Amino acid sequence: MSDTEIPPPLVLARLSRAAPFELRIEPGSAARDALRADLELLDLRKLRLEGRLVPEGAKDWRLEATLGATAVQPCAITLAPVTTRIDVAVTRRYLDDFVEPDEAEAEMPEDETAEPLPASLDLGEVIHESLALALPDFPRAEGAELGETVFAEPGVTPLSDESVKPFAGLAALKDSLKK
Numbered sequence: 001m002s003d004t005e006i007p008p009p010l011v012l013a014r015l016s017r018a019a020p021f022e023l024r025i026e027p028g029s030a031a032r033d034a035l036r037a038d039l040e041l042l043d044l045r046k047l048r049l050e051g052r053l054v055p056e057g058a059k060d061w062r063l064e065a066t067l068g069a070t071a072v073q074p075c076a077i078t079l080a081p082v083t084t085r086i087d088v089a090v091t092r093r094y095l096d097d098f099v100e101p102d103e104a105e106a107e108m109p110e111d112e113t114a115e116p117l118p119a120s121l122d123l124g125e126v127i128h129e130s131l132a133l134a135l136p137d138f139p140r141a142e143g144a145e146l147g148e149t150v151f152a153e154p155g156v157t158p159l160s161d162e163s164v165k166p167f168a169g170l171a172a173l174k175d176s177l178k179k
Helices: 029-038 123-134 168-178
Strands: 021-025 043-056 060-074 081-095 114-116
Touching: 021 123, 029 043, 029 123, 043 081, 043 123, 060 123, 081 123
Parallel strands: 081 114
Antiparallel strands: 021 043, 043 060, 060 081
């Protein structure tokens, strides 16, 4: 499957279980612009999901794919554009017998790739989720560093990051005893 836009959801019951279903999706500019806006990116280019859906057992499916993208985000410190190349494996297992935890808080399952078997698979959602997870949380431009801001009333020695460390006083005492 190849398309300039994200295809409609795949109805899994209509796919042949005799062989893997090959896919290659390269969203066009309208779909990339929608993702760019939703993920608050400065630019998004070269977006591609390529792989296959493999039937497993009587009803289950496994998605084995690679997501490739070039994303431009604002630097978390300077807001300068930061370009990131993303090439990540995307694996999802769609299981017919998947049981959602019914507690408000539950442990993360051992297999984080397992999901309930949907009637139809929206590959646009897979692309969106995979890209969001692969993007750096706090991109930094080259050479960008956080500075230290120190505040204090006039006549008071301001606290710095170094002086509030728990063992800073002990280290100073130790150094003074060595002299």
